Amino acid sequence: MTPEIKARERIDQKLQQAGWIIQDMAALNLGAGVGVIVREYPTDTGPADYVMFVNRQAVGVIEAKRDSAAENITAVEQQTERYASATLKWRTEQTPLRFLFEATGQIIRFTDNADPAPRSREIFHFFPPQTLAEWLAQPNTLRRRLAEAMPALPERNLRDCQISAVTGLEQSLALNKPRALIHMATGAGKTFTAITSVYRLLKFGGAKRILFLVDTRNLGKQAHQEFMAYTPPDDGRKFTELYNVQRLASPHIDPHAQVCISTIQRMYSILSGEQIDDSAEDISLNEIEQTTKQAKHVRYNPAVAVDTFDLIIIDECHRSIYNLWKQVLDYFDAFLIGLTATPDNRTFGFFNENIVAEYTYEQSVADGVNVGYDVFEIETTITQQGSELKAKEWVDHRDRATRKKRWAETEADTIYTGKELDRSVVNPSQIRQVIQAMKNAVETQIFPARKETPKTLIFAKTDSHADDIINMVREVYGQGNAFCKKVTYRAEEDADSILSSFRNDYYPRIAVTVDMIATGTDVKPLEVLLFMRDVRSKGYYEQMKGRGVRSLDGESLKRVSNSAEGAKTRFVLIDAVGVEKSLKTESRPLEKKPGVALKDLLQGVALGHRDDDTVLSLANRLVRLAKQLDDKAQARIEKASGGIPIAELGKSLIVALNPDAIVQTALNTAHAQGITRSEETLLPEEIEAARATRVAAACAPFDKPELREVIDTARRERDQLIDHINLDQVTFAGFSQQAETQAHSVIQTFTEYLKQHKDEIAALSFFYQQPYQRRQLTYDMIEELHEHLAKPPLMLTTERLWSAYARVQAAQVKGADRKRQLTDLVSLVRFALGLEGAQGELKPFADEVDKRFQAWIFRHNAQRGSAFTPEQTDWLRLMKDHIASSCSISRDDFDYAELADKGGLQKAWGVFGQELDGLMDELNVELVA
Structure with a gap:
């Protein structure tokens, strides 16, 4: 057969698969179907090679070419147009x-x-x-409706x-992209x-059907719930009351x-006819290694026409769509719309x-x-360097699948690296040290004011690793089963139920x-992410980090974390495996x-330090502070800035460093100077000048010393300084050199x-004064001194002073972790x-009073010749x-608190008699001097 005949045979076969009846002119029968x-x-x-009739009416033409002409197929379009515009024999319409x-x-x-x-x-x-036939019956095509029929978007309730x-x-759709x-x-x-777009495309664009592709079955459930909850702005009914939504499970x-x-x-299974196990939809395709070997190819499925979907929305268009799974997207004649937080070059x-x-x-x-x-x-020796098990050591051997253990000798020396941990070798001590370090850090440095553990998500390497972590968490925290749960597809309990509790309950x-909560799944109260696994994919790592970024109002956060004060203002990524350093991530911490x-x-910005790190760090602090401050503090800052809210001050710094905006500013400047420039021909000095101009404008408000002072004053009332530490069996937990320098300055002041x-x-x-006059010290005097120290410009609160001494003279400072x-x-x-x-030591005043009281009462009992009675001792402790x-x-103080509850001055006089005043004077001198 000639190439032309071979091509015609394949074309005929495809037409017949699509339901067309093919005839020669000699056997023409337009009533056949x-x-x-x-x-x-x-x-x-x-x-013409082929003329198409629908319900006896000529509607189209096919120009057929041999396969070797495929690379020039678009050159045939003019020929197809000629036949379409020609006069068909026996056709009355013109x-x-x-x-x-055009087909090969x-x-x-x-x-x-x-x-x-x-x-x-x-x-x-x-x-x-x-x-x-359907398209012919419609007054306009989909593309014409998208170009001409879409009304203005109601902006209410939209960011x-x-x-x-x-x-x-x-x-983009109006331009047929x-x-x-x-x-x-x-x-x-x-x-x-x-969903907002889907609603408009169905209602105004007249789209027949839209496919919403998700990464995992769990995310499909989540998307379905959002469709059911969506109420359009122009209709009081829910989306699912207006349109049928099917979550495919067959x-x-x-x-x-x-x-x-x-x-x-x-969808691949539906098209290919290849059966799929439900569990295959539970694992993110980011977790599946793509192989060069292709599975069964997608072929035409008469039950699923290529026009089944008008649009395909690909949620989190990860790497999977570029390889084997791309066949699904190629199959349908549909607009492709990608949604992602983590694009890379392939995505673009x-x-x-x-x-x-x-x-x-x-x-955002x-x-x-x-x-x-x-x-x-968090760093440990074994995480960084691995370790070695010598031959003939008696250790547990555990089956990975059944977790059944047997006690046996090692057969040979086993050297393992940190990367092999929890796969070929499990070291319980390494897991314990990481969990203990996390607990210590969260409770003493990251969230020291919290009474309960903040909602925390730990990323494990495998299900087996997850089980080991759970057991260790419960042990280290001294908590029961409810405290720590596994949320994976293989968890014994219902994963959705556990996830719902994690999101909404204590x-x-x-x-x-x-992997189940790695991408897309919302858990807004999350405030700590602990990485105990490394991640190769930049995009996947960004997705995992994204579990913690969701903002949350104070009332909602308090519902699950009772001691939280105010809205969620940040989350903390605890890196126990070097994942942050091993990847060049797309989004870096704004805090530089x-x-x-x-x-x-x-002060640095005011003096002209305008490097990216300084500007972005200041922006991050201001945006975070804006969420913490009450209305009065925000109003003071807005007044000092000349009417700019603190959140806008921070946002303007970020916007000033936008690379695209800098380039546009440089182009505008060149144009204003009569210089012809494009992005490619801009000089480095022109771009730098544009950057400097934008940053200078954003930094201008901070030239005002009163603004700097009111912001810093507000921050000192609310903010906490977080210091990164390196831990190896918690051998060091300390502040940075910069913080120590600052502490020295506080003490000197x-x-x-x-x-x-x-x-x-x-x-x-x-x-x-001399010791005998010290009895004159009163609470009012201390309060007056604290007011002088705590107000601007000193801002030397008791907490700040104690913290400074703890950093500089840690060995001599006690009780640094207690409330002042x-x-x-x-x-x-x-x-x-x-x-x-x-x-001498710096100890809490109450500790010193306790110590002196013990010495005084021992000495006093010896001098009296008889001990105070138990009742007298109880009263003395209350006075202490x-x-x-x-x-x-003094006598007046017996009207307050526990002293009054015990009977007040009258009762105390009954216990001590005329000795009471002398004992009070003695205690005032002995315990405070």
């Missing part, structure tokens, strides 16, 4: 035929002449005749980034945005469904670089949609997962200088103030003035406790 195709139909310009096809045995291209600016596109297979995404997509990419940061509401697509939700695995290339909306993680933090994050590192506090005080960042103001403040006069009392200022002053001696919190005691 809905769709009839006549070969070599005569026209006034010669016979209008051109609408549907134009391998390739089919199609043009609908009813489209605006008709443009050919490649299709996987011929359309059934019923499809062409700016969502408005930009919906309008950008509709503009086959692929579009929406890049939106995790947490910005991609699914809600997509090989059959409901012909009445207008939205189908499916994993790409499920696949979607023809048609980015219709871009909303980065940094922008600036807008308050998401929260920033800090990175806290327990579990800690969840361990391998965690050891630099906010005051120093503000404090001691100088004490010397300079000793004659002005009653409390200081007390400390500089105002009377601790007594201990601070004594320590600063050297009254405790060269080797009052002195610990108030510096002194």
